Structure formats: C-alpha cells, structure tokens
Amino acid sequence: MDRAETIIDHKNAVISIRGLKKSFEKNEVLRGIDLDLYPGENLVVLGRSGTGKSVLIKIISGLLKPDAGEVKVFGKELTHIREKEMQELRIRMGFSFQNSALYDSMTVRKNLEFPLVRNKKGLSRKEINSAVEDVLDAVGLLQAINQMPSELSGGQRKRIGIARTLILNPEVMLYDEPTAGLDPITSIEINSLINEVQQKYKTSSIIITHDLTCAKMTGNRITMLLDGKFEREGTFDEVFDTDDERVKPFYDYNFIK
Numbered sequence: 001m002d003r004a005e006t007i008i009d010h011k012n013a014v015i016s017i018r019g020l021k022k023s024f025e026k027n028e029v030l031r032g033i034d035l036d037l038y039p040g041e042n043l044v045v046l047g048r049s050g051t052g053k054s055v056l057i058k059i060i061s062g063l064l065k066p067d068a069g070e071v072k073v074f075g076k077e078l079t080h081i082r083e084k085e086m087q088e089l090r091i092r093m094g095f096s097f098q099n100s101a102l103y104d105s106m107t108v109r110k111n112l113e114f115p116l117v118r119n120k121k122g123l124s125r126k127e128i129n130s131a132v133e134d135v136l137d138a139v140g141l142l143q144a145i146n147q148m149p150s151e152l153s154g155g156q157r158k159r160i161g162i163a164r165t166l167i168l169n170p171e172v173m174l175y176d177e178p179t180a181g182l183d184p185i186t187s188i189e190i191n192s193l194i195n196e197v198q199q200k201y202k203t204s205s206i207i208i209t210h211d212l213t214c215a216k217m218t219g220n221r222i223t224m225l226l227d228g229k230f231e232r233e234g235t236f237d238e239v240f241d242t243d244d245e246r247v248k249p250f251y252d253y254n255f256i257k
Contacts, residue, residue, distance in 0.1 A: 006198065006220055009039040013072075014172055014204050015060060020069035022055055029055050031228035032069065037172070037204050042194065044207045044219035046239070048250065051225045053208040054098075057174045060206070061095055062086045074171075091119055094165030094203070098177040100157040102149040108160055109145050112136070116167050135163040138200065139193060155186035159193065166201060173197065173205040179214045191217040212236075212251065224250075 015037040022030040029052035037043050047053045058064040059071060062078055071078045073089055081089075102111050112132045116123065123131075136142040139159040149157055158178065165173065178194060179187035191214050197203055207218055215222055216236045224232040224239055226246050232239045240251050 006040055006042075008041045008220060013038055014074060015206070016070075016072040017060075018070045020056075020059065020071060021067045022052065022059065022064065023067055028228055030066075033225075033228070033230055035223070035230065037206055039204050040198070040202060042198055042205045042207060042218050042220045044209060044215040044222045045225060046209065046212070046215055046222060046250075047225035048210060052228060053210075053225055054176055056225075057095070057176060057206060057208055061090060061093060061174060091168055092171045094162075094168065094170035094173045096158075096162050096165055096173065096175045096178060098180050100149075100161035102157060102160060102164070104149050106149075107145075108136070108141070108147050108149070108152075111149070111160065112164050112167050115164060119168060131167055135166045136160075138166065138196075139163045153186075155182055155189060158182065158186075158190055162193065162197065166197065169201065170203065173203045175205060175207045175209075177209055177211075178207065179209065179211045184213075187211065187213065188217070190214075194218045210250075 013036040015035070017033060017035040020030050020033045045053050045056065055064060059066050060073060066079070074092060076085065076089065078086070103114070106114065109132055112135065113128055116128060116131055132145070133142060136145055139162055141156060141159050141163070144152060144156060144160070152160065175194065178190050182190060194205065194207065195218055198205060207214065209215055219236065222234065222236055222239050223230045224247065232242065232247060240247060
C-alpha cells in the first residue's frame, strides 16, 4: 500500500533521549540508548519480546523512572519536573495500550467521555457529544457508540482504544504492539488507521512492534533494538540490508513460512 507523502521537521525533536539506561535487578534492559522523534514522524521501534521496547515508552510517558540518561519531551527533562507538569505532558501524549485498556462496565460512549470530562472542564453536553462522534467517525466505528466493549471484536476494541486517545487531540502517539493478537486482515486495517491518524491529526508517533508488516506499512523511519541498544536505523529496506545474524532470523520468521 502506498503511503501519503509526509512532511517531517528534522530540526526540532518532540522527544529527545540521550544515554538512557534501565535495569531490573541484574537484567540490564536498556544500555545507554539515544533516540529522537521528529514532528510529523512515525518512528517504529522493532525488537524481540523482552528487549525493552515497552519499557522505553513507559519511561517516555513517566510511568517508569530511568536509572540514568536524559529524556526530554516537548523540551522538558522528565527527571526534573513535578507530577503536575508530568500530568500536563501526558495530556499532550496519547498512549494506545496493547490490550486497548477499555472499561468493560462502560459503553463505548462513556469510555470516550471519561478522559475528556476528566481533563477538559466546563465542556457542554453538545461539545462532548460532538467530540465523541468525531473521533468514532475517524476510526470508522460511529455505529458502535452505544455498545459495550464485550460486544466488540479485537480489532474494534483496538480502534476504540485509539479513538479514546485521540479525543484529547494529542501531539504524540505511543502505540504499544498495535497489531498484537489480531488476524492479518484486521492488522492491515489497524496499520492503515495509524497512517490515517498521522495524516489527519498531524501526530508524531512511536510504534512499538515486532510485526514487520506493521513496521513496513507505518514507519517513516525504523530503528531496531538489539541487546539493549539501537543497532540498526533507517528505512525498512536499509534496516534489513544486513548479514547480521541477530537481524536475519527476525526477518525470516515474519516473511518466510
């Protein structure tokens, strides 16, 4: 599938990471990594399970503290800000969880209303309804507005999770394994939605995945996390143009059956 041309500003990174380290007891997960995310860019972070991909975005969103290094989000160093400032930054970032993280006791409408009402005080009922309907229409599920999460398929739940994130108009999207557990056709639909979100909402995104089809479809730039460090970076073809035995089996597993 051909992607729409994307204009990326390489001058001012919205997220900038230098020398980031994180260990859990004796397990050294991140070993001094550097990373920049630029405005308007979809950046894919590839790696096997357990390589620290999800740890990375939890640190970016302030859910985990790094052991060492510098993490700047919108120009603010995370280790030097107060919790109130961190909460303000989180509103500017959308976090699409692997399991969609919907409230099973709430309808789709209520799931989407919840973050909106909590973070934007004083909205009228008309404004709330309009915001909910707009994001549902953007993900192609306006007809599901009164359904319960249990009535939705895995792909639909994923779409609603993305819609709930979009309702606050985030500048940065963090996707954690967006195609995990989905069939190939639904995965392609989610990949297309990620690209549509980038174009419509002008987001910058970090996409954590081990799915190479997802990486190839969504990534303007791809970086591969190997042994706690970024060892390969570039376009999809550039990343996999190597005889590195740590990389080749990864490609073969995804594309050679």
